[in-house]
Amino acid sequence: MLNAAKFIFQTEIVLLWRRSQEWLYPLAFFCIIICLFPLAFTPDPAFLQKYMPGCIWIAALLASLLAIENIFFTEWEEGYLEQLLLSQIPLSLLMFIKLSAQWIVTQLPLIMLTPLLGFLFHLPLSATLALCASLLLGTPILTLTGSLCAALTLGLRQQGVLLGLLVFPLITPVLIFGVSIVQQSQAGLSIGGPLAFLSGLMILAMMLLPWTIAAMLRAAIDE
Amino acid sequence: MNKKSAHLHVNNLTCKRGAQILFSDLSFELKDSEMLLIEGANGSGKSSLLRLLTGLASACAGVIKWQGREIQMIRDEYTSALHYLGHTNGMRSGLTIEENLQLSSHLSLSASIVINDTLKSLQLDQHKNTYIKHLSAGQKRRAALAKIFLLPKKIWILDEPLTALDASAQTFFLAALEQHLQNGGMAIISSHHPLTFQHAAIKHLRLASC
Numbered sequence: 054m055l056n057a058a059k060f061i062f063q064t065e066i067v068l069l070w071r072r073s074q075e076w077l078y079p080l081a082f083f084c085i086i087i088c089l090f091p092l093a094f095t096p097d098p099a100f101l102q103k104y105m106p107g108c109i110w111i112a113a114l115l116a117s118l119l120a121i122e123n124i125f126f127t128e129w130e131e132g133y134l135e136q137l138l139l140s141q142i143p144l145s146l147l148m149f150i151k152l153s154a155q156w157i158v159t160q161l162p163l164i165m166l167t168p169l170l171g172f173l174f175h176l177p178l179s180a181t182l183a184l185c186a187s188l189l190l191g192t193p194i195l196t197l198t199g200s201l202c203a204a205l206t207l208g209l210r211q212q213g214v215l216l217g218l219l220v221f222p223l224i225t226p227v228l229i230f231g232v233s234i235v236q237q238s239q240a241g242l243s244i245g246g247p248l249a250f251l252s253g254l255m256i257l258a259m260m261l262l263p264w265t266i267a268a269m270l271r272a273a274i275d276e
Numbered sequence: 277m278n279k280k281s282a283h284l285h286v287n288n289l290t291c292k293r294g295a296q297i298l299f300s301d302l303s304f305e306l307k308d309s310e311m312l313l314i315e316g317a318n319g320s321g322k323s324s325l326l327r328l329l330t331g332l333a334s335a336c337a338g339v340i341k342w343q344g345r346e347i348q349m350i351r352d353e354y355t356s357a358l359h360y361l362g363h364t365n366g367m368r369s370g371l372t373i374e375e376n377l378q379l380s381s382h383l384s385l386s387a388s389i390v391i392n393d394t395l396k397s398l399q400l401d402q403h404k405n406t407y408i409k410h411l412s413a414g415q416k417r418r419a420a421l422a423k424i425f426l427l428p429k430k431i432w433i434l435d436e437p438l439t440a441l442d443a444s445a446q447t448f449f450l451a452a453l454e455q456h457l458q459n460g461g462m463a464i465i466s467s468h469h470p471l472t473f474q475h476a477a478i479k480h481l482r483l484a485s486c
Contacts, residue, residue, distance in 0.1 A: 057382040064379055068370045132364030135332055139355045140383035275333045 057142060058150055065154035076158045079120040083163050086112040087170060098175040105174040106184050106235035110228055113163055113188060114195065118220060120159035121199030122213050125270065129207055138274060144267035152196055152263070160192040183238035187231040190251040194227050195220075197262040204269035227254065282308055282343060282357070282430055284329075284462065289338035291324050298324055299483055302338070306464065309457050311476060314466040316483030322466040323363065325483070326435050329464055330360045356384070357430040361437060365420035369409035373400060373419045376408060380423045389426050397448060398422050413440040421445075425452055432456065432463040 069075050090108040091101060128134045137147055164185055171181030202219040206212045230247045237244045283305070290300040298321030306312055314322050327333040329340060331347045331354060340347050347354045360366075367376045374391060381389045395401045398418045408416060417440045424432060432453070438446050450471065453463060457476035465471075471478060 054385065057385055060382045061379065064371065064375065068368065071370050130364065131368060132362050132366040133368050135360065135362060136366040136380070136383065138332060139330065139358070139360055141352070141356055141385040142383060
């Protein structure tokens with residue numbers, strides 16, 4: 054089972070890497086959205102220091118939605134999803150593997166790019182680190198919640214719009230605590246509280262959502 | 277393959293699409309070495325019936341029993357005994373044939389498989405490292421059949437397996453199917469082609485068009 058899980062994980066990574074649009078588009082989208090904020094408001098460093106972390110969070114949110122939109126669609130069309138349902142490995146484990154690969158390929162590059170963005174927008178080092186930590190804990194929740202909603206809306210037309218309407222209300226706590234980690238760090242306060250809360254949310258999501266997603270997919274296929 | 281005698285029992289199965297009843301009160305039995313050929317016009321519910329039999333879809337009414345127990349209760353045991361090939365081939369277009377076959381063997385937790393001989397007999401050995409998306413419809417179908425030949429399982433549930441295959445591939449598939457039945461396997465197949473075997477019995481099921 055472990056051997057099979059390892060092979061499936063590698064396959065997922067290889068596939069995502071080959072379909073470069075899967076990770077390149079969200080990454081480019083993330084950068085462009087962030088560059089628009091100083092243009093729309095003001096390039097004043099004091100303003101940027103204060104508001105850029107929130108803008109980066111919003112951009113990460115939008116980019117994660119872009120990355121998650123078609124997560125099950127190709128496999129559903131190819132009939133591979135049915136083969137997954139009939140496989141000898143629990144579907145929830147398969148989903149956990151798939152979503153881990155998805156997170157590594159689509160979200161991790163955003164987080165690695167964040168220090169550069171922090172430097173560009175005059176964020177102090179401590180705030181940049183806090184921002185990276187908040188994204189590191191928050192983005193897995195975005196991937197998990199996004200794919201839950203993608204499983205719910207599988208096969209519907211205009212899926213993207215509906216996905217946004219479903220996902221954004223659900224992940225408001227992540228946004229609130231993610232941004233407050235950076236704000237508290239900038240105000241010189243301890244970031245332990247929101248950091249612990251966000252970690253708790255992430256662990257909860259990792260424990261529960263793979264099962265929920267598996268159940269949703271079974272229901273989506275059974276129609 | 278499991279040597280114990282196996283038994284699939286379908287009782288009073290009813291399936292609806294929307295408000296329309298596709299078929300109702302369908303009952304049949306299938307034992308070792310038997311094959312069920314499902315015939316019927318387009319839209320008569322052949323694919324829906326096959327999906328019900330895999331357990332992927334659930335019926336409006338009726339029960340499907342494997343070894344005397346309902347398949348929804350023993351899902352793992354039942355799916356470990358069956359191959360399903362739908363209209364879509366279930367192969368990932370971004371992977372090569374070899375990668376797809378390895379993935380399938382890992383998904384069914386089988387020991388490592390030797391794919392070369394089977395690919396050769398399906399005339400796919402040249403394309404072992406070709407992406408599925410670069411293959412023709414017939415080649416994709418053959419690659420999907422290769423998976424079924426490589427991983428021995430008791431029941432084959434195949435939806436129009438002969439579609440897009442050329443004459444030589446059809447002959448090869450039918451020979452493999454007959455061999456499977458002689459070895460005690462079962463098959464449930466929907467097809468528009470008439471099938472005849474010398475050494476295996478075929479049960480027919482005709483779905484009325486609606």
